[in-house]
Structures are given as structure tokens and as C-alpha cells.
Amino acid sequence: RKEVEQDPGPFNVPEGATVxxxxxxxNSASQSFFWYRQDCRKxxxxxxxxxxxxxxxxxxxxxxxxxxxxISLLIRDSKLSDSxxxxxxxxxxxxxxxxxxxxxxxxx
Amino acid sequence: NAGVTQTPKFQVLKTGQSxxxxxxxxxxxxYMSWYRQDPGMGLRLIHYSVGAGITDQGEVPNGYNVSRxxxxxxxxxxxSAAPSQTSVYFCASSYSVANRETQxxxxxxxxxxx
Numbered sequence: 001r002k003e004v005e006q007d008p009g010p011f012n013v014p015e016g017a018t019v020x021x022x023x024x025x026x027n028s029a030s031q032s033f034f035w036y037r038q039d040c041r042k043x044x045x046x047x048x049x050x051x052x053x054x055x056x057x058x059x060x061x062x063x064x065x066x067x068x069x070x071i072s073l074l075i076r077d078s079k080l081s082d083s084x085x086x087x088x089x090x091x092x093x094x095x096x097x098x099x100x101x102x103x104x105x106x107x108x
Numbered sequence: 109n110a111g112v113t114q115t116p117k118f119q120v121l122k123t124g125q126s127x128x129x130x131x132x133x134x135x136x137x138x139y140m141s142w143y144r145q146d147p148g149m150g151l152r153l154i155h156y157s158v159g160a161g162i163t164d165q166g167e168v169p170n171g172y173n174v175s176r177x178x179x180x181x182x183x184x185x186x187x188s189a190a191p192s193q194t195s196v197y198f199c200a201s202s203y204s205v206a207n208r209e210t211q212x213x214x215x216x217x218x219x220x221x222x
Contacts, residue, residue, distance in 0.1 A: 044198070
């Protein structure tokens, strides 16, 4: 069983739309959770950490449900510049596990 | 700060050749790691280090060696390249693995093994 699973998409949404990505993880001992963004042929960059109480950064909201081992990312008012692949990342012990990523294209 | 640097950017190898991928960071980060990224597989951890002199295996360590003689450098050695090692390799560093520290990635090395 994979440590982290994500729906690969692709998600194609119009500008201004709200889109949600989901991710599940298999190890209940995992301690930290993140969303990274990766643009085509570039390195991943941190979008936001995910806290148990949920957290928001502008148009982006992340949620964590430890009981269901589920992480989500909500993007409101999508911009063309949001087009990228979004990676769910889980830290267990000294290792980080990446999901395969969810591709988002925002259409004018 | 240069951040995390990787060399080379591109490399073509023949099966059986060996090479070293270089990674350096100037942020005094203790934690460094190597990943490979393949289509449909996501990033997979090859090796990591929690500090100078300490290394450990990740998910896919076979065929690779690492060392961490200084805080700044974390080279990845391919002992005898195989076509299955064709991939994009990313090095990353963070201050620590705890406390939700941000991982900073290098620009990647694209490796083709013929």
C-alpha cells in the first residue's frame, strides 16, 4: 500500500472557480503534513503546512483529519497562475513521502 | 544565499558507468535528502542525512551511495548506472526534520542512462 495517495486529475477549471484536492495517508504515526506546488519541469516548492485545526493562507485552505488519515487543499477564486501540480507530502519519522501529485489547469 | 545547488543539470550515461551528482546548500541545514521523480510515481526518497557523518536509506536506495562529510555537501553516487535509473533527481534540505520545517529543493538533475 502506498504511503500517500492522491487523485492525479487532471483538474481543468475556469478562472474564478473553487477546486478541492484530496489526499490520504496510510501511517497513523505520521506527524507532519504539507502541500507543495510543482511547476512543469521545476523543483517542488512549499505551498503550506497543514495543521490539525485547519489553516488558511489567502485563497488556500488546508484541512487535516487524523481519524480518517485524510488531507485536503481548497483553492478559491482560481487564477491562471495556480496552474501547476500539487503534491501532498507526509512526514513520518525522518522520512518524507510524496503523493504522485494532482494536476491543475486553470482556463481563461 | 544560493540556496540548494545541484550539478550537473543534465547528464547522459552509458549502462555500467558511474557518476556523482553534486548537491550543496549554504543555509546551514542539518537535514538533506535525495529524491528521484519518475512519471506517475511521484518523488521517492533515495537517501537522507540528519547531520554531518550520518546517513540512512530511504524508499529506493539500491544502486546509490551517499556520504555527508560536511554540513553543506551531500553527493549522490551511482555505482553502475542502469537504464532503470533514468530519472530526474532532486536534492533537498531543511533546518531539521521536525517542527514542520520547509524543505528547499535544488533545480534537479535530469539523467538519461542508455
